[in-house]
Amino acid sequence: MFNWFNDQRFGVLTVRVLLLMTIGMSLLPFEPSPNAMTGGDVTFLSRVPQEELRDPLVVYGFQVVVVLASVFWLLNWLSPWSCWVVVASFAGLSALRIENSTELCHSYWLLWMLLVVHALWYSFYSSPVRSNGPVGTNQNYPAWVYFLCVLVLAWFHTLSGVGKWMAADPDWANGWKWADGVSLQMWLQMYGNPDSRLVRFLLQEVDVARVVQQAILVIELTAILAVLTPTLRRFVGVALVVYYGFFLHCFVDWDSVLGKWGVGAETVEVVNGASFPLMSYGFFLFWVCWIFFVSDRLLGSWKHVSPSQTD
Amino acid sequence: MQKIAVLLFVVAAVVVPLTAKDVFPSTSAARFRDPVQSCYQFTVFDPNGRELDPRWFGLQRNFAGIPIGEGTGRKPTASLNSLGIRDAKPPIPTAPEVKEWVTERFASAWERKGKQGSAWKYVRVVVTVYQPAGRSIGADSWQVVVFKPAGEL
Numbered sequence: 440m441f442n443w444f445n446d447q448r449f450g451v452l453t454v455r456v457l458l459l460m461t462i463g464m465s466l467l468p469f470e471p472s473p474n475a476m477t478g479g480d481v482t483f484l485s486r487v488p489q490e491e492l493r494d495p496l497v498v499y500g501f502q503v504v505v506v507l508a509s510v511f512w513l514l515n516w517l518s519p520w521s522c523w524v525v526v527a528s529f530a531g532l533s534a535l536r537i538e539n540s541t542e543l544c545h546s547y548w549l550l551w552m553l554l555v556v557h558a559l560w561y562s563f564y565s566s567p568v569r570s571n572g573p574v575g576t577n578q579n580y581p582a583w584v585y586f587l588c589v590l591v592l593a594w595f596h597t598l599s600g601v602g603k604w605m606a607a608d609p610d611w612a613n614g615w616k617w618a619d620g621v622s623l624q625m626w627l628q629m630y631g632n633p634d635s636r637l638v639r640f641l642l643q644e645v646d647v648a649r650v651v652q653q654a655i656l657v658i659e660l661t662a663i664l665a666v667l668t669p670t671l672r673r674f675v676g677v678a679l680v681v682y683y684g685f686f687l688h689c690f691v692d693w694d695s696v697l698g699k700w701g702v703g704a705e706t707v708e709v710v711n712g713a714s715f716p717l718m719s720y721g722f723f724l725f726w727v728c729w730i731f732f733v734s735d736r737l738l739g740s741w742k743h744v745s746p747s748q749t750d
Numbered sequence: 751m752q753k754i755a756v757l758l759f760v761v762a763a764v765v766v767p768l769t770a771k772d773v774f775p776s777t778s779a780a781r782f783r784d785p786v787q788s789c790y791q792f793t794v795f796d797p798n799g800r801e802l803d804p805r806w807f808g809l810q811r812n813f814a815g816i817p818i819g820e821g822t823g824r825k826p827t828a829s830l831n832s833l834g835i836r837d838a839k840p841p842i843p844t845a846p847e848v849k850e851w852v853t854e855r856f857a858s859a860w861e862r863k864g865k866q867g868s869a870w871k872y873v874r875v876v877v878t879v880y881q882p883a884g885r886s887i888g889a890d891s892w893q894v895v896v897f898k899p900a901g902e903l
Contacts, residue, residue: 472823472824474824474825474826474827475824475825476823476824476825477819477822477823477824477825480773481772481773481774481821481822481823482773482774482775482823483773483774483775485773485823492823530774530775533774533775534774534775537774537821537822537823538823538824539823539824540822540823540824541812541822541824541825541826541827542814542816542822542826543772543777543780543781543816543820543821543822545777545779545781547774548774548775548776548777551775552763552775555759556759559755559756559759562755563751563752563755581752583752583756586756587756587759587760587763590760590763591763594763594764594767595777595779596779598767598768598777598778598779599778599779599780599781599783602778602779602780602783603782603783603785606783606784606785607785616785617785619785621785621787621882622782622785622786622787624882624886624887625786625787625788625789625880625887626782626786626815628789628880628887629789629791629811629813629880630814630815642886642887643885643886644885644886645882645884645885645886646885
């Protein structure tokens with residue numbers, strides 16, 4: 440029976456999951472937006488003429504390159520070059536989507552960052568990774584690759600907390616004002632799952648909402664501690680699982696989602712429901728679980744030297 | 751070489767988001783950043799009491815937790831609901847503003863509906879404002895009846 444927590448191929452398995460997600464996200468439907476531009480730079484492609492950003496052929500071209508390069512990477516063909524083609528083309532495709540989007544999706548960013556980390560790994564270890572023997576599997580998943588994955592995930596949440604703190608008080612003195620309970624109640628009122636008892640309870644008790652909101656801010660601000668020790672990493676991991684569990688419970692109208700998929704009785708347009716964070720939160724929760732709870736014995740050593748002599 | 755690559759990545763991953771903010775591939779992770787202290791929504795009904803899609807009238811809520819326009823290349827479809835737009839004034843539209851806004855979009859809304867059934871003689875727009883009320887959230891509603899503009903539909 441397959442037991443991935445004890446499997447020696449954790450690094451390779453992570454790459455495969457990443458690439459399958461990359462292919463899936465690159466194939467999501469794309470429609471150029473007719474809406475007016477926001478102005479200013481929002482991606483590295485913002486200075487490119489707008490006609491290019493709205494040309495379906497450009498999008499299809501990026502999609503083909505992402506998929507082909509991902510397949511090459513999956514099969515370990517032409518690595519590490521295929522890895523960097525995936526990184527570059529996925530960045531381009533994500534930028535095109537963002538340029539034509541009215542709402543930000545952080546999943547592109549996370550996936551891209553993890554791709555960069557693993558492309559770096561393949562750059563230094565492509566020969567042993569390519570082989571099928573024990574040398575070419577987890578023994579070559581160095582600790583720095585894992586460390587960078589934890590850093591990416593943890594820093595994202597800390598950044599979010601810092602942004603909230605500064606939005607409440609640009610002078611940095613008292614960012615706790617963000618966690619006043621009222622704003623959480625407002626968001627729950629706007630987007631909360633009306634069938635949730637917890638949502639209804641929080642809407643009635645601003646003091647409890649304030650405590651919950653303070654806990655959210657603490658979890659976000661302290662997430663970066665996960666890079667320090669395995670114990671802290673797991674502690675932060677548990678906190679983030681609770682954090683995403685709370686959001687997925689409170690902000691996703693599961694009846695609507697299941698209805699949309701034809702599982703439930705009612706079919707409600709998901710866009711109009713409270714289901715906007717489903718993809719993003721589910722995506723982040725998956726990677727928190729995947730990265731933060733892996734067994735230490737599956738991870739490499741900082742002292743590991745590249746057998747490819749790249750270094 | 752590996753150590754240099756790792757060091758560069760760490761510095762870039764930490765510093766770039768603090769300086770470049772939401773310029774992809776950088777992000778400031780801004781969802782739910784601005785603490786909202788009140789909000790409002792529009793609900794539109796036809797003369798038979800059937801609820802109509804507020805998007806037909808440009809009354810939809812565009813705000814989804816991330817400040818509108820930050821990190822995205824396109825503005826959302828125009829709406830009288832300015833929640834999420836920084837420094838939007840006034841925050842809650844007045845009855846005459848709602849009336850003028852809906853009147854201007856009456857014909858296009860009918861077209862977006864598909865012109866099925868009989869044309870609306872009027873639509874009723876209910877504005878619900880949510881504000882703190884003690885320990886919970888209080889809702890205050892008022893409505894505007896907007897008649898079909900003369901000579902249209």
